[in-house]
Amino acid sequence: MEFKDLKKKNSEELNKLLNEYKSELFTLRFRNKTQQLDHTHKIKQVRKDIARILTAIRQSELEQEKGRK
Template sequence: MNAQELKAKTPDQLRDELTALKKEAFNLRFQQATSQLENTARMRKVRRDVARIKTVLNQKAAEAAAN
């Protein structure tokens, strides 16, 4: 997922995506704690996607406040 794709989405869609990613991160942490995690790189990708979505949401909020 890249920033251009995220900027095209509405804030509601971004919040839904953020919720899904946070749930996935929670499940990945459980898998890691129980030594069942197979793809360790997925944790990093999910964390970065969460940060990316938060950044785009903050940019959209700042844009709305400026107008």
């Protein structure tokens, strides 16, 4: 997922997406430990997507605070 797409979403959508990615990461890690995961690079991709989502959430929070002042 690209960051410019995330910037267009509201906070509810971002939080929902964050929960989905966190559960996917849990599943991937579990499958990796049980040696059922063929593409281990997916874990890294999901972690980066989670970081992008968290960055977008924080940016929107900062913009809202800036607007209040």
